[in-house]
Amino acid sequence: MSERFQFTVLKTDGEARVGEIRTRRGTIPTPAFMPVGSAGTVKAMTPDQLAAAGTDILLTNTYHLMLRPGAERIARLGGLHGFMRWQRPILTDSGGFQVMSLAKLRKITDLGVTFQSHIDGATHVLTPERAVEIQCLLGSDIHMQLDECIALPASRKELEGAVARSLAWAVRAKRALHVELEKGTARQATALFGIVQGGIDPELRARSAEALTAMDLPGYAVGGLAVGEPRDITLETFRLTARRLPADKPRYLMGVGTPIDLIESVARGADLFDCVMPTRSGRHGQAFTWAGKVNLRNARHAEDSGPLDPNGRCPAARDYSRAYLHHLVKAEEYLGAILLSWANVAFYQELMLAMRTAIAEGRFATWAAATKAKLVPSER
Amino acid sequence: MSERFQFTVLKTDGEARVGEIRTRRGTIPTPAFMPVGSAGTVKAMTPDQLAAAGTDILLTNTYHLMLRPGAERIARLGGLHGFMRWQRPILTDSGGFQVMSLAKLRKITDLGVTFQSHIDGATHVLTPERAVEIQCLLGSDIHMQLDECIALPASRKELEGAVARSLAWAVRAKRALHVELEKGTARQATALFGIVQGGIDPELRARSAEALTAMDLPGYAVGGLAVGEPRDITLETFRLTARRLPADKPRYLMGVGTPIDLIESVARGADLFDCVMPTRSGRHGQAFTWAGKVNLRNARHAEDSGPLDPNGRCPAARDYSRAYLHHLVKAEEYLGAILLSWANVAFYQELMLAMRTAIAEGRFATWAAATKAKLVPSER
Numbered sequence: 001m002s003e004r005f006q007f008t009v010l011k012t013d014g015e016a017r018v019g020e021i022r023t024r025r026g027t028i029p030t031p032a033f034m035p036v037g038s039a040g041t042v043k044a045m046t047p048d049q050l051a052a053a054g055t056d057i058l059l060t061n062t063y064h065l066m067l068r069p070g071a072e073r074i075a076r077l078g079g080l081h082g083f084m085r086w087q088r089p090i091l092t093d094s095g096g097f098q099v100m101s102l103a104k105l106r107k108i109t110d111l112g113v114t115f116q117s118h119i120d121g122a123t124h125v126l127t128p129e130r131a132v133e134i135q136c137l138l139g140s141d142i143h144m145q146l147d148e149c150i151a152l153p154a155s156r157k158e159l160e161g162a163v164a165r166s167l168a169w170a171v172r173a174k175r176a177l178h179v180e181l182e183k184g185t186a187r188q189a190t191a192l193f194g195i196v197q198g199g200i201d202p203e204l205r206a207r208s209a210e211a212l213t214a215m216d217l218p219g220y221a222v223g224g225l226a227v228g229e230p231r232d233i234t235l236e237t238f239r240l241t242a243r244r245l246p247a248d249k250p251r252y253l254m255g256v257g258t259p260i261d262l263i264e265s266v267a268r269g270a271d272l273f274d275c276v277m278p279t280r281s282g283r284h285g286q287a288f289t290w291a292g293k294v295n296l297r298n299a300r301h302a303e304d305s306g307p308l309d310p311n312g313r314c315p316a317a318r319d320y321s322r323a324y325l326h327h328l329v330k331a332e333e334y335l336g337a338i339l340l341s342w343a344n345v346a347f348y349q350e351l352m353l354a355m356r357t358a359i360a361e362g363r364f365a366t367w368a369a370a371t372k373a374k375l376v377p378s379e380r
Numbered sequence: 381m382s383e384r385f386q387f388t389v390l391k392t393d394g395e396a397r398v399g400e401i402r403t404r405r406g407t408i409p410t411p412a413f414m415p416v417g418s419a420g421t422v423k424a425m426t427p428d429q430l431a432a433a434g435t436d437i438l439l440t441n442t443y444h445l446m447l448r449p450g451a452e453r454i455a456r457l458g459g460l461h462g463f464m465r466w467q468r469p470i471l472t473d474s475g476g477f478q479v480m481s482l483a484k485l486r487k488i489t490d491l492g493v494t495f496q497s498h499i500d501g502a503t504h505v506l507t508p509e510r511a512v513e514i515q516c517l518l519g520s521d522i523h524m525q526l527d528e529c530i531a532l533p534a535s536r537k538e539l540e541g542a543v544a545r546s547l548a549w550a551v552r553a554k555r556a557l558h559v560e561l562e563k564g565t566a567r568q569a570t571a572l573f574g575i576v577q578g579g580i581d582p583e584l585r586a587r588s589a590e591a592l593t594a595m596d597l598p599g600y601a602v603g604g605l606a607v608g609e610p611r612d613i614t615l616e617t618f619r620l621t622a623r624r625l626p627a628d629k630p631r632y633l634m635g636v637g638t639p640i641d642l643i644e645s646v647a648r649g650a651d652l653f654d655c656v657m658p659t660r661s662g663r664h665g666q667a668f669t670w671a672g673k674v675n676l677r678n679a680r681h682a683e684d685s686g687p688l689d690p691n692g693r694c695p696a697a698r699d700y701s702r703a704y705l706h707h708l709v710k711a712e713e714y715l716g717a718i719l720l721s722w723a724n725v726a727f728y729q730e731l732m733l734a735m736r737t738a739i740a741e742g743r744f745a746t747w748a749a750a751t752k753a754k755l756v757p758s759e760r
Contacts, residue, residue, distance in 0.1 A: 040707065041708060045715070046715065068710065069707045076683060077685055077703050303453060305457055321462075323463070324457075324463050326449075333421050333423065334714065334717060
């Protein structure tokens with residue numbers, strides 16, 4: 001395994017592309033979906049179940065881990081991979097998004113952001129440099145720059161400010177990682193991704209994308225989307241942004257999404273995703289299947305002896321009846337959350353695999369149309 | 381595999397005995413511990429984890445399952461084993477204990493007990509006959525008679541009444557199972573266990589045990605103990621009761637207990653146990669180990685990179701650091717409950733195996749003394 005982070009596009013089909021990210025902890029076939037392990041665990045799943053579901057890379061949250069158990073503690077314990085028993089690649093977000101959405105009394109300046117922990121109210125400071133330092137302490141494979149993520153709708157002036165600040169922070173993050181590399185506290189293979197901001201304003205998105213591209217970072221994320229704006233706008237903004245990013249670098253669409261969102265985004269050139277949807281929905285009794293979303297609370301499943309997916313590879317989807325899953329969900333049993341989280345992550349990974357195969361075989365558009373038609377009849 | 385329920389004592393060592401219960405769904409080496417799967421699932425564990433932990437038989441609760449999803453529904457779905465994906469033996473309790481402890485507005489007469497569901501307030505009736513019918517619908521391998529279990533301390537008159545009523549109900553349960561067998565709605569291999577009552581009164585316990593013994597049932601439980609009385613009294617009452625029961629039938633001490641309780645009870649002739657302790661404690665951040673109980677909430681584990689048991693067979697006990705378990709418990713993550721329940725059930729099964737081995741090798745007393753000494757230094 002090379003010590004260097006490397007991305008290769010193997011084939012394109014329209015704007016969709018299939019490729020691979022090589023890291024020193026393994027190769028990630030793209031497009032790839034990252035389950036979210038906020039606090040160093042993907043909720044209600046064991047690492048073995050995650051791997052069995054076909055997961056090649058996880059995302060964990062810098063914000064959650066810096067507050068509890070603390071980045072220095074994880075470093076003393078040997079790093080995040082050993083701590084959570086996940087030896088494949090990990091991407092860590094920068095903490096910026098959670099500071100905006102979870103922390104109390106936050107104050108943002110050009111220097112960084114000061115906030116109070118949602119757990120115990122203690123005051124913390126996150127700067128672009130500290131975000132890199134934390135990610136080095138965790139030992140993740142892909143780092144995200146600290147960015148300013150603002151809620152939509154926002155004024156042009158607010159958006160411009162967030163774009164400018166995020167760019168300045170990207171420069172500081174790159175410099176900070178360089179310092180860590182010089183000190184020997186980061187590995188050569190560590191990849192820092194920049195984050196494009198700019199809301200749904202094409203001109204601002206272009207400005208942000210071009211400035212980041214000039215920095216020649218190993219990968220680029222598109223942030224600040226899927227935060228409440230209409231889906232068409234999300235997708236169109238992503239498409240325009242992706243076209244401004246270099247073709248030979250991975251494009252990560254943050255926080256997306258439903259199975260259909262993933263298909264639409266891959267069609268527009270996305271390579272990497274993260275979303276809490278499969279696990280959160282699983283904890284709320286909802287399953288993703290090739291025939292659409294299934295709400296297992298629904299009484300129609302009470303005597304259904306069939307599984308979620310008789311042809312699936314995942315034991316949770318293949319081996320347990322809908323009647324049993326319905327019972328577990330109604331009785332609020334742990335096993336309901338366990339099995340549905342597992343089945344949903346496995347479904348998401350099967351979906352990514354199917355997309356990669358369709359792109360590799362040059363039939364992505366046909367596959368996408370047929371699959372979207374099957375996925376539509378979903379149940380509330 | 382024989383179609384008949386069969387118990388064999390293979391060796392005795394003092395009053396302790398090692399043996400096996402043969403059922404059509406597999407052999408249960410005794411002394412055996414049954415994890416509790418109240419609502420058709422052992423909380424926070426998959427069936428695969430239960431089996432990997434060394435579990436040969438489960439207990440499920442008639443009370444919970446009759447209320448939700450309902451015994452007739454489980455029968456229509458093909459029975460409890462398929463429903464919960466557990467193909468090894470299952471013992472079902474009769475529902476009596478839960479009616480007393482969980483149900484609202486219960487009213488007991490000689491006929492049976494009328495109560496309101498703790499889930500939706502609906503009125504239900506449980507008679508000795510209905511308890512057998514439900515257990516036949518579930519398709520469990522060992523049935524428990526409906527009994528009257530009263531809280532201690534109780535007056536002599538109350539205890540006498542409960543003994544008399546429980547005996548009358550045992551006779552009706554035996555007759556009811558005979559009727560089900562005649563109808564073909566129960567399998568020949570189904571074993572009905574009687575339950576000895578009598579509080580901590582030796583004379584009443586003897587009367588109850590002797591009357592049940594005269595019924596020549598396939599096994600006998602000792603109920604109404606470990607309900608708040610001092611441990612010495614529990615053990616002495618069990619010992620006296622066990623001596624009144626036939627040596628060639630299994631003796632099941634209901635609802636017990638801690639690891640040391642299990643050792644002390646096996647020393648007094650117990651063959652079968654059930655208890656929520658390993659799983660409930662696991663959900664509350666406590667682990668059972670060969671060095672005593674460990675409270676993972678305790679800050680002393682925060683940077684302990686060692687596992688619960690480096691020599692254990694269970695991945696949950698062997699492969700994850702105490703620091704990670706501490707973090708999961710503090711963060712109230714599902715995975716904390718999952719791993720600790722698994723580790724605890726595995727520990728209980730390792731304890732049973734160690735007892736069986738010590739008895740088979742004629743060194744139970746020595747083993748018990750050494751093991752109890754190791755288990756004592758427990759942590760709150």
